[in-house]
Amino acid sequence: MTLDLVDIGINLAHDSYDRDRAEVIERARAAGVSHLIVTGSSLASTRRAIELAREYPAIIRGTAGIHPHHAAEFELADLPALRQLLQSDEVCAAGECGLDYFRKFSPHEDQQRVFRWQLELAVESHKPAFLHQRDAHADFSAVLRDYMPQLSGAVAHCFTGNARELDECLALGLYIGITGWICDERRGAHLKALVARIPAERLLLETDGPYLQPRDLKPKPSSRRNEPSYLPHILTTVARHRREAVAEVARATTDNARRLFGWPRANGDPSSTS
Numbered sequence: 001m002t003l004d005l006v007d008i009g010i011n012l013a014h015d016s017y018d019r020d021r022a023e024v025i026e027r028a029r030a031a032g033v034s035h036l037i038v039t040g041s042s043l044a045s046t047r048r049a050i051e052l053a054r055e056y057p058a059i060i061r062g063t064a065g066i067h068p069h070h071a072a073e074f075e076l077a078d079l080p081a082l083r084q085l086l087q088s089d090e091v092c093a094a095g096e097c098g099l100d101y102f103r104k105f106s107p108h109e110d111q112q113r114v115f116r117w118q119l120e121l122a123v124e125s126h127k128p129a130f131l132h133q134r135d136a137h138a139d140f141s142a143v144l145r146d147y148m149p150q151l152s153g154a155v156a157h158c159f160t161g162n163a164r165e166l167d168e169c170l171a172l173g174l175y176i177g178i179t180g181w182i183c184d185e186r187r188g189a190h191l192k193a194l195v196a197r198i199p200a201e202r203l204l205l206e207t208d209g210p211y212l213q214p215r216d217l218k219p220k221p222s223s224r225r226n227e228p229s230y231l232p233h234i235l236t237t238v239a240r241h242r243r244e245a246v247a248e249v250a251r252a253t254t255d256n257a258r259r260l261f262g263w264p265r266a267n268g269d270p271s272s273t274s
Contacts, residue, residue, distance in 0.1 A: 003032025
């Protein structure tokens with residue numbers, strides 16, 4: 001079976017890929033992961049994501065955003081720079097933006113302020129939002145309700161929540177991104193039941209590399225670094241617990257990425273292949 005997958009969340013600007021980034025991309029393509037959306041989580045990583053998209057225009061697009069961990073250091077004076085990056089043709093989404101009350105790297109009020117700024121930029125740019133939430137579901141949902149009617153779309157990146165939170169995300173109109181968390185018998189077992197409740201037209205797949213390497217990979221990799229070539233393993237796990245054919249889930253998630261991000265182009269478009 002020939003796959004044509006989109007990894008909608010890969011931190012390919014991370015320095016752990018510096019020594020072999022080209023090989024990581026080639027391994028992804030060989031595994032059937034034909035398109036990568038590189039996450040921008042700061043001004044610097046967004047710029048690097050855009051550079052990578054320019055280096056690999058048929059394979060990569062980026063997002064432009066400020067992760068909630070960096071909210072305290074992001075000021076109103078920085079907003080024009082983010083706006084300009086978001087307007088780049090190489091950028092297909094606003095974010096990674098949202099709320100994270102687990103790590104507490106930035107005060108809650110700073111996180112909410114920067115989250116709202118980025119949602120306003122998403123509305124202004126007519127680009128979807130790439131969303132992060134951890135241990136902050138109530139505030140996250142409250143902020144989003146103010147913007148969802150105006151947004152072109154949004155995805156709950158790396159969803160790890162419970163059934164109630166999934167239902168509320170779906171009611172808001174969010175797409176749901178599933179990572180290798182579902183392969184973690186310690187923390188992600190609950191997702192095996194929940195993943196079947198996600199409508200096929202709302203499901204997306206991602207690795208979130210270099211984080212969240214699937215724990216049940218066999219043989220076990222020598223490095224703990226996650227990479228896009230492991231996305232087919234996540235796909236197979238998701239398909240098994242949805243009781244659907246792997247090819248069916250692959251096709252649906254790629255179609256969903258096209259619909260939400262406006263990329264990759266449909267087969268036959270010269271810009272969709274290298």
